[in-house]
Amino acid sequence: MTLLLDDAVVRQVFSWSGATSALREAYAAESESARFPPRSMARGEQAWLRTLSGAPGDSGLMGLKTIAVALSSRRVSYLISLFDQSSAELVALLDGHSITGYRTAATSALAADMLAKLGALSVAVIGSGFEAQNHLRAIAAVRTVDAVRVFSPRPQSRARFISELSDLGLAISAEDSAEAAVREATLVICAARSRDESPTLLGEWLAPGSSVVSIGSTLPEQREVDPETMRRADLIVADELREVLDETGDALAARRDGIDLDSKTVSLSDLVSGRAPGRQDDQQVLLYKSVGGAIQDLAVAAMCVARAREAGLGATLPVKITPVAK
Structure with missing residues (x-):
């Protein structure tokens, strides 16, 4: 089942040394520009939606970070979605607020x-x-x-x-x-x-x-x-x-x-x-x-998911999003 991590759990399981090690592995494997395309931006009159996506070269979890901004209320939401590269299964959803600063x-x-x-x-x-x-x-x-x-x-x-x-x-x-x-x-x-x-x-x-x-x-x-x-x-x-x-x-x-x-x-x-x-x-x-990039978000998020599973932390999605055969 899909694991859900809120910001409190992310902070609890995060490790500076673990994050640096995960990033070292990610950057050592990444070499093809197509794996991490340019970020995209959708703009409304009082809102915008920014997306950073990537498929890491180490065959780990692929995914994206979505940043939603409501200008009228000065509110921002960060969501990181992680998928298995071999099965396309939705592995985890994370609040990306702290991860954005940590990475x-x-x-x-x-x-x-x-x-x-x-x-x-x-x-x-x-x-x-x-x-x-x-x-x-x-x-x-x-x-x-x-x-x-x-x-x-x-x-x-x-x-x-x-x-x-x-x-x-x-x-x-x-x-x-x-x-x-x-x-x-x-x-x-x-x-x-x-x-x-x-x-x-x-x-x-x-x-x-x-x-x-x-x-x-x-x-x-x-x-x-x-x-x-x-x-x-x-x-x-x-x-x-x-x-x-x-x-x-x-x-x-x-x-x-x-x-x-x-x-x-x-x-x-x-x-x-x-x-x-x-x-x-x-x-x-x-x-x-540095300007930041998806490779950083995904590496740190995947590290947090692994540590949360080991510690038995987080919640699971009550329904299953099943990959479709094509």
Whole structure:
């Protein structure tokens, strides 16, 4: 029978290390673009419906995430549907709200683990909200972190960030500027766009050998890192190659400045599978840029389903949706 997981169960069974491992397997297997087609958008006057779908190359569960938005009431619903690739059976339905946040941070942790220099990391976090907190939790699950410096515009937000992450047992300090947080960092996490869409990270601040995670510029009008960051990057890794290069404000601004991005940008799939090299020396500046994709949602959702079954959690659909012979 089809398993149903609400958001509470998803949170209960979720594991950062499990998610990162599932994503590593998914990206190592994914190679054909047809497996993960471009996302689609249906727009009404006061609503829109976005769909991300995929059939993973590891022959695991295929499926889709549907995002429904009612603009008039400012409400959003996330639904993930998973199907067996060999039988077409509907295996699970999940509330995708928390998965959407988890998968972004877990994928960033996978990329950072592969790009950052060996050894304990000194982490700078620009931003203090949900994504920023998730990213630090995800990084701490895969790498040793010896120091964290956080900046966001409001001192109260910085204090809350430190308080809410106290369970990690990390040395976290608040800084009064993004530059102060970034100057000595080996890993920089950008998880907050400025209100006027000006970059929050300037490339001149970066120390040699640093790695950058950028998740906040996913549309042409959005900005997070400046052109100098992308100029200094010896390698750019993109979770969705064409979307990052052609549809993000950071990449468009860099192109206007005459920066050749295509020659130094590779897909996360090529990095994880070994088809593209990662860090070549300790002085390189490396950049991971993310816009999100179905492969991330499906890998993390499938991991949650497996862990829920092992724990005997979730409910079952009271009726069966039977595949039809064709």
